Amino acid sequence: MFMLERRMDISRKASSLFVLLSLLLAFFVTGLIFHLLGVDVAQFYSTICNVFITPALLLQAVFRSIPIILASLGLVVAFRMGFWNIGAEGQIYLGMIAATGIVILHVSYGAIPASLMLVAMGVASFLAGGAWCLIPASLKVRLGVNEVLTTLMLNYIAMLFTDYLVYGPWRDPEGWGFALSIPFPEYATLKYCGNPSTVGIVISVAVAGFVYFLFKYTKLGFTLSVLGKSSDVAKYAGMQAGRATLLGSIISGGMAGLGGLYVVSGMMGRLRPRASPGYGYTAIIVAMLVQLNPWLILPAGVFFGGLLTAGDALQSSLRLPFSAITVFQSVIFLCIILAEFFRRYRVVLRRL
Numbered sequence: 001m002f003m004l005e006r007r008m009d010i011s012r013k014a015s016s017l018f019v020l021l022s023l024l025l026a027f028f029v030t031g032l033i034f035h036l037l038g039v040d041v042a043q044f045y046s047t048i049c050n051v052f053i054t055p056a057l058l059l060q061a062v063f064r065s066i067p068i069i070l071a072s073l074g075l076v077v078a079f080r081m082g083f084w085n086i087g088a089e090g091q092i093y094l095g096m097i098a099a100t101g102i103v104i105l106h107v108s109y110g111a112i113p114a115s116l117m118l119v120a121m122g123v124a125s126f127l128a129g130g131a132w133c134l135i136p137a138s139l140k141v142r143l144g145v146n147e148v149l150t151t152l153m154l155n156y157i158a159m160l161f162t163d164y165l166v167y168g169p170w171r172d173p174e175g176w177g178f179a180l181s182i183p184f185p186e187y188a189t190l191k192y193c194g195n196p197s198t199v200g201i202v203i204s205v206a207v208a209g210f211v212y213f214l215f216k217y218t219k220l221g222f223t224l225s226v227l228g229k230s231s232d233v234a235k236y237a238g239m240q241a242g243r244a245t246l247l248g249s250i251i252s253g254g255m256a257g258l259g260g261l262y263v264v265s266g267m268m269g270r271l272r273p274r275a276s277p278g279y280g281y282t283a284i285i286v287a288m289l290v291q292l293n294p295w296l297i298l299p300a301g302v303f304f305g306g307l308l309t310a311g312d313a314l315q316s317s318l319r320l321p322f323s324a325i326t327v328f329q330s331v332i333f334l335c336i337i338l339a340e341f342f343r344r345y346r347v348v349l350r351r352l
Contacts, residue, residue: 004345015291015343022339023289026332033327039318047313051306057313058306059197065305066200066266067092067259067276071283072297073207074129074255079292080215081224081248082231083137087151088256089280090158091129095260097162098128100181100271103188104170117188121261129257130250132158137249141242155280163273170271181271190266200262204298207255211294214251224248256280277308278326285333288340304329 031041051057071088078085099121105111112120136150166179175182190196215221223244227234234241259279264271282304290296311325 003348005348006345010343018339018343019289022335026335030328030331043318047317048310051310057309061306061309062201062302063197064308065301066204066262067279068282068286068304069204069297069301070207070259070262071256071280072286072301073211073294074252075283075287076211076292076294077248078252079287080228081245082228083245083249084148085133085151085252086148087133087154088283089276090155091132091253091256092260092276092280093158093162094128094132095125095257096264096271096275097165098124099261099264103184107182114187121188121265125257125261126254129260130254133249133253134246137246141245166271166273179273184265184269188265189269196266200266208294208298220244220247282329285329288336
């Protein structure tokens with residue numbers, strides 16, 4: 001009979017092969033689905049490939065990938081310590097809210113000097129995202145509440161709270177009734193520092209370097225790694241598991257909050273409802289795809305940013321809805337889960 005047997009030793013080459021096979025399977029399954037729906041599959045994939053060979057479209061892919069990359073790097077911290085943070089989307093929204101709040105304080109009350117606006121917005125976004133992630137972490141540490149449920153539910157609270165602000169007290173009085181905040185002054189946008197894509201790349205590389213340094217050279221990173229492998233071992237070793245979980249959650253949510261800063265300050269220049277098309281959820285796919293490697297998140301994030309860019313082109317060329325890209329992303333995620341299962345287990349035939 002067929003039985004499952006856990007693989008005791010998994011080489012890096014084998015892990016990379018499983019990831020590659022999962023991507024190939026995702027491309028095949030997606031092509032089969034769209035073929036059955038009567039879509040020209042060759043043109044579908046040609047449109048996607050065109051994004052990565054056309055300089056202007058590739059730059060747009062990088063531009064749209066930055067929030068995904070920052071949120072993914074935050075998830076690396078959470079997942080490595082065994083904290084299954086599904087709330088990057090909500091933490092992105094809290095980062096947007098905090099950055100917009102700083103702008104409103106400056107414009108309405110002159111509370112913050114113009115020269116310090118971007119710094120203040122960055123700090124506020126990081127702290128807001130970290131605080132939002134700290135809520136489920138505290139519930140897990142103190143009460144043992146499952147973080148998957150709490151982080152997921154907090155996403156909807158964050159999105160609805162954003163709606164309340166832009167439809168209510170933060171609505172632009174000169175915005176002709178549209179649900180938008182006041183426009184950000186130029187010195188409160190990333191264009192003030194240069195090309196937003198270039199600035200985003202610099203920020204992403206710096207954050208990836210921080211995550212690498214955290215787990216490679218710091219005591220906190222070592223504690224988080226041990227905690228992710230076995231919380232019991234961490235406790236028996238005398239590690240402050242609860243304190244490490246809280247600190248790790250702040251860092252994780254804070255990085256996603258920086259992604260929210262990029263959305264409102266680098267991409268839109270103001271806050272609006274549903275400003276994120278699911279960057280936080282896509283970040284989960286990216287983090288799992290590269291097996292929590294902070295450096296590989298950079299190219300993987302650009303790939304998924306390219307898919308978002310290709311979605312716009314598919315609407316005009318093949319008249320496909322933007323949800324076609326969501327289908328592609330979902331299939332990739334399912335194939336990653338399948339590959340992870342076979343990476344950890346093998347099917348063996350045993351005679352009874």
